[in-house]
Amino acid sequence: MKKAALIALLLALATGAVTLWGFAGARLEVSVNGARELPQSEYRARFERLRDQLAHEAVRGVVYGEALSGGAEDYKILEYTLTFRNRGLVRARMLEAVVRPQRGDILCYSQQEARGQDVNLSIDLPPGQQLTLTCYLLTRKDAHAVRDVQVSYYIWGNPFMLKVTYG
Numbered sequence: 001m002k003k004a005a006l007i008a009l010l011l012a013l014a015t016g017a018v019t020l021w022g023f024a025g026a027r028l029e030v031s032v033n034g035a036r037e038l039p040q041s042e043y044r045a046r047f048e049r050l051r052d053q054l055a056h057e058a059v060r061g062v063v064y065g066e067a068l069s070g071g072a073e074d075y076k077i078l079e080y081t082l083t084f085r086n087r088g089l090v091r092a093r094m095l096e097a098v099v100r101p102q103r104g105d106i107l108c109y110s111q112q113e114a115r116g117q118d119v120n121l122s123i124d125l126p127p128g129q130q131l132t133l134t135c136y137l138l139t140r141k142d143a144h145a146v147r148d149v150q151v152s153y154y155i156w157g158n159p160f161m162l163k164v165t166y167g
Helices: 002-024 040-055
Strands: 028-037 075-086 092-099 105-110 130-140 147-155 158-166
Touching (some): 028 147, 028 158, 040 075, 040 105, 075 147
Antiparallel strands (some): 075 130, 092 147
16 A cells, blocks of 8 residues: 555656646747848839738738838848747747837738738647747838847747847
């Protein structure tokens, strides 16, 4: 009887330790891959599409309130890339990255929008896996690429937010 109680106690302690370790490790590791300006070959087509969407209020992203004034030569699109690693035991859900605006910023949109995918689908990161996430910023041509990117995600229904600075 004592042996069975000791085995049950050890199993309970091991289960508790694994649960605590899984909860403590339930945060994502983030590494910054850099920011780049889209080359003209990609930029022109995207700018035309975004300009039309903004004019018809049909854009899928975060509009910062400034209207487009001028042509494509007055703006640029910056691409911010982050790599996430989930070392925990639980899936991270609804992963999202948004650029915090500065003066002259027009629009931030996701990689799903850029690739023509459904923007309503959740980006999830299973345990033990890695994911690269990209977000885009339409801004004035003379703006610098130094920005804060706010990342949000959920683990076990709990929201997590972190800020990554490019620069």
